[in-house]
Amino acid sequence: MIDKNRRNFFKTSALFGTVALGASATAKAAPENILSDDRKGVLVDVTHCIGCRSCEWACQTAHDLPADKIHDYHDREVFKEFRRPNNDSYTVVNEFENPNNELLPINVKYQCMHCDRPACVSACIVGAFTKKEDGSVVWNTDMCIGCRYCMVACPFQIPTFDYHKAIQPDIHKCDFCYKRTQEGKLPACVEICPVEALVYGPRTEIIRVAKHRIKRAPNKYLDHIYGEDEVGGTSWVYLSGVDFQTLKFPKHGTKTAPGVSESIQHGLFAYFVPPIALYAWLGGIMWVSKRKNAKQANEEKI
Amino acid sequence: MEHEVPQQVKHKFFTPGVIVLLIIALNGIVFIAGRFLFGLGAVTNLDQQYPWGIWIGIDVAAGVALAAGGFISAAIGHILHKDAYHSIVRPALLTAMLGYTFVAFGVFIDIGRWYFIWHPLVMWNPNSALFEVGICVIIYLSVLYIEFLPIVTERFIGKLNMKGIFSFLNKPLDKLLRALDSGLSKTMFVFIIAGVVLSSLHQSSLGTLMIIAGDKMHPLWQTPILPLLFLISAVAVGLPMVIFESLLASKSFKLKPEFSLLSRLGNYVGPILGVYLSFKIGDMVIRESFVHLVPMDLPAIMFLIEMIVGVVIPMIIFLTPLTSKSVSWLFWASSMVIFGVLLNRINNFIIAYNAPYALEAYIPSYGEISVTLGAASMLILLYRFIVINFPVISLPAPSGVHNSNK
C-alpha cells in the first residue's frame, strides 16, 4: 500500500512539474520597453513659457478631446487654481509666483514624462503600456482591464481614469502625439508653442541644449535638469530658475521606479525555480510525515 | 477523546442574526448594481489621486490575508500530518474557498472593465506584481474548489435520491461521484501542496504590490521587505482565524467549543508574532523609519494601533498560559491578531498611500462601505448554509446528538 502510494506520489508530482515548466516556457516576454539611442525628448524651459496655453488647445484638438476656441485659452483666470492633467485634458499649464520677481510669474506645463524606465509599463497587469522606440509611452485600449494599478505606480501621478463610464472606461494620458510623430509631424504642443518654451529632438540632443543654456546663463537657471536622472531619466526634461519643488514637481531620486519591485518579483520567480523547489520540499515533508504515520499502523488517506 | 467526524450541523438556517445579515447583504447589492449601471465614480469616492480604496484594501488585500487559515491548516493537517488537527482542516478550507471567492468578486466589481477580467490569463506581464497576484489567486481558487470537491462527493455518495423523472439518473450519477471521489483521493496531495505553494507566493506578492508606489507610500510601511512581512503576517493570522471561526461557529450553533485543540493551536501564534515583530523592528531600525513616529500624525497613530493592539498585546497574551486556560482570552487574543492584520492591510493600501496632488483625503463612501459589509455578510451566510448542508464541522460520531436544536 505504501509503495503504491509512493509511486503514485512521484508520478503525479512529476506530471505537475512538467506542466509548470511547460507554462513557464510559453510565457510571453514582458511588454516592450525599448530604450533606443535616438529616442526623442522635449525640453521644457519654464523661463521661456508665457502661459498662453496654446499647447493645451493644440493637445485637446489633436486628441479629439473637448476644446473651446483657442482664444478662450488665453484667459488667465484659470491660473487661480492649481490644475492637474485629467481624463479630458492630457496637458495643463499652471502659474506660480516668482520668488525673484513678482511681476514675472512662472508658468509650467505638465504632462506624462515618458519615463525611460516607466513604472506604468512595469506595473500594468496585462502589459497594456509600451515604451516605444521614439521614447513615447503609449497605452493600448484593447488590453486594459481598468484595474488602475498604473495610477498607483506612476511616480508623477499621470494616468487618469474614466470613473463615470460604466462600460469601456479608458486610462488617459499624454501619448507624446505618437500618431503625429509617426507621420513625421511634431507633437501638437511643440508645434504651436510661440516662444520655444518646448524644444523637440533626440533626447541626447535636448540634454545637450539644456546644458548649454545653463552654461550660457548660470544666473538665470538652476544647475539642475529635472528629468535627466530622476527615476532613471525621462523623455521630457525641465529647466527652471527656481527650485522644482516650488513648482510642485515631486522630489525623486535617481533610482528607477520599477527597479526594486521588479527585482523582488524576478527573485521570487527566477525561472520558476523557487516555487518548484518549495513544491518539492513540501512534497518531501509530506511524504516523510505520511510514511511515519503509516508506520504507526494507523494509515490515513488524504 | 471522543471520536469526531465531519458532518452536517443540525440547525435551522434562519435566526434573527441571519435576517440582519440578509438586510446588510441586500443593501450592498443595491450599490453593486449602481456600480455596474453607472460606473465606479457613481458609487465610490475614488478619484484621479486615489485610484484604490477599501474594495482593494479590505475586500481584496485583507480578504486574502484572512483566508490564510486555509493554507496554514492544510500545511499542518496534511503536509505535517498532525492528525489531531484534522478537524480544523475542513472549516478552514471552507473559509478559504469562500474568502477567495469573495476576493475574486471584489476584484470583479473594482476593475473598470470587469468583462476583461480574463485578460491576465492570456496577456502576461511577468514584471507586474499584480499579474502574479492575479494568476496565483485564479489558480489557487480553482485548487480550493478541487480540494472541497471530496466534501461534496461525500455528501452525495449513496444518498442521491432524486424523485420523479430524474430518478433514473440516481445510479449513473452515483457511479460518477464514486469515480470522481477515488480519482480525487489519489491525486489530492498534488493540489494540497500546490495550494500551499500558491498561497506563499501570492501572500508575499501582495506585499510587493505597493513597493512600486515608492515615495508615494508612507515610510512607516514602505520597505523592500514588505513581501516577507506580508507572508509572515498571513501565516500569523491563519491560526487565529481558525480559532476565531471555530469559537464563533460553536457559539452560533450551540456546540461545545473544541477548546483544548484550539488552545494548542494558539501556542504557535505567539512565536510567529514574535518573528514578525522582530523583522518589523529590525527593518525600522535599519532604515531609521521610526523618526516618522514623532509627528504623531494620523499615519503614526494608525501605525501604533496596528503594532500595539494587533501585534504586541496579543503576542504577550499568547505567550502567557492565559490562552490555554480560558476560552475568552483565547477568543480575544485571536480577535486582536485578526484586527491587527486587517488594519495592517488597510494601512498599507490606504492610509500609507499619499497621493502627491490630492486636494482632499480619501474617505470611503457610504456605497463603498455598504458593498464591503454586504460582501462580508454574504460570505457568512454562505458559510452557514454550507455547514448546515455539507459535512464540514467535526462533531462526535455517529451524529450530533448533543446539540440542542433551537
Ligand code: SF4
Ligand atoms: S510619467 Fe507615469 S505614466 Fe508617464 S511614462 Fe512615467 S510612469 Fe508612465
Ligand code: SF4
Ligand atoms: S488600468 Fe489598464 S493600463 Fe492601468 S494597470 Fe490596469 S490594465 Fe494596465
Ligand code: SF4
Ligand atoms: S504654448 Fe508654449 S508658451 Fe504657451 S503655455 Fe504652452 S508651453 Fe507655455
